[in-house]
Structure formats: C-alpha cells, structure tokens
Amino acid sequence: MLRRTLIAAAEQDRIRAAVQAVPATRAVVARFVAGETTAEAVAAGTALAAAGLRVTFNQLGEYVTDPGQAAQTRDSFVALARRLADSELAGPGSELSVKLSALGQLDGADGAARALDHARLICAAADDAGVLVTVDMEDHTTTDSTLDITRALRRDFPWVGVAVQAALRRSPADCADLAYAGSRVRLVKGAYREPASVALHRRTDVDLAYVRCLRILLAGAGHPLVATHDPRLIEIAGELARRTGRGVDGFEYQMLRGVRDGEQRRLAADGFGVRVYLPFGPQWYGYFTRRLAERPANTLFLLRALASRR
Secondary structure, three states, rough: OOHHHHHHOOOOHHHHHHHOOOHHHHHHHOOOOOOOOOHHHHHHHHHHHHHOOOOEEEOOOOOOOHHHHHHHHHHHEEEEEEHOOOOOOOOOOOOEEEOOOHOOOOOOOOOHHHHHHHHHHHHHHHHHHHHHHEEOOHHHHHHHHHHHHHHHHHHHHOOOEEEOOOOOOOOOHHHHHOOOOEEEEEEEOOOOOOOOOOOOOOOHHHHHHHHHHHHHHHHOOOEEEEOOOHHHHHHHHHHHHHHHHOOOOOEEEEOOOOOHHHHHHHHHHOOOOOOEEEEOOOOOOOHHHHHHHHHHHHHHHHOOOOOOOO
C-alpha cells in the first residue's frame, strides 16, 4: 500500500510542489541525488571513481513534449560527454543513462523519430569521449518504442545498453531477444505503477521473475548489468555467473547512489565491476519518490531526517 501511494505521489503536481517547498527535503534528497548541476555531478562521479567504482550519469527529467526542452536535454547530455572527455572520467568507466521520454519520445506521431535523432547525437558525443550510453526503460507504454530506438542506435553504436524491467510479464522474452554477443542489458526490477495485466505486483513474484531473466542473460552471449541491492539476488547472480563460466569481467553489478554504499565498495574490493547510478538535475522529484517506494527503509530515513530538522 505504501509503495503504491508513493508512486502515485510522484505523479501529483500539488504534492510535488509541497515537498519541493520544504527546505529539509533537499538535505535528504542529497543522499540519492548528486546535485542540480553538471559540475556537482562530475565532482560526485570523480569521488566514486577514486573509490574504485564506475559511474552512470543520469540527468533527471522525463515525459518532455516541448521540442525546445527536448533539444535542451540533448545539448546538456552532449555537453556532459564533452566535459567527461576532458576529465579523468573519460572512458568506459563512465556512462550516460538516457530517458527517451526526456528527448521527446512521446511528442506526437513523430516523437520517436525525434528522440532517436537526439539520442544519436548524444551517442556520438559519448563515443568521442569513450564513455558508454544506456537507454533507460520507462513505463510499459514506451517499451516497444524504446527497444526499437535502441536497435536503431546499435547499428552505429553497438555498445549502447538498454534496461529491462523484470516486473513486466514480457521481459523474459525480451531478455532472450537481447542476449546476443555485445549486447549490454541492465536488468532492474521496475519502479513504475503498472496494471496487473502487464506487470507482476507481488514482491516474491517480481523476485522470481528477476532470477528468471538473470538466468537467460547470464546464459546468453551478452554482457548483463545486474542492477539490484537485494543481497539474495546479488548472491544468486554471482552463483549463476560462476555456473555459466563468467569471470568478474563477464557481468557488472549496478546500484543507486545512497543505497547500500558499503556493499558497493565490498563488491568492488572483491574484484567485481560495480557501477553507481548517479542522478542529478533540478527535476529530482519523480526519481526521489520512486526510490522511497522501492524500499520502506528509505521512507523511514526521510521521516527521521525531516523530524530532526523541525
């Protein structure tokens, strides 16, 4: 019930305005969000890299239908790639994570084509910097379009990754289609409010679906990106990787900034590739509320912090 309430809150403009107006919220948000500027994100990424961790930079924002705003998002990603190229973060240890809806994917009949054009420019800038790009997966209504755009991008940039949400009933089939040589697939549980007709809702069912998708990806020829904080799933991923003959370079763990930081460093110290998802930008509200929805402990953390600042 709490999870559904928080996900619904992410979509309510009045609740958004009220939360953003509370000064104490920003201090709590800083646990999960690197800041509002590119400079703050790069500084946070540099600190993570110094600790032996890889970084995914995600400029927050989604569901953009204004062409000018979509172009501005594209330009911001291009500028970030160029900034990374001139820093110690250049190379595949850095990655850009792109939401296609922020590039105008949903802007009418031609939105997908415009999003593809914007994404191509971002990928070209990333290629020049030697950094990677992964396409985020959003709500189920965009799944087919997102996969189509990813396929188009991979014709010129075969290293482009894509996220798959285990909670969607279709995802095992998508994983099977994507488990080919060179394919980078980020497997997540899924954090969108979806109808039961297309998505699993019970936690145990989602966990089982995650393992099912893991088996497919790790048995395939691609490069799985295991995005989870669940200790059981981390252990299962490691065991499945061993059974399929994958070394520590044959897959990658991915986690969010501010969640299980100690585990991130432990896995990295054990030789595994660990990439931290580093969101930034003023459009943090939707992302933040979905993080609260994913783990009750996050909500308790927020409430304690707000209470201590009264």
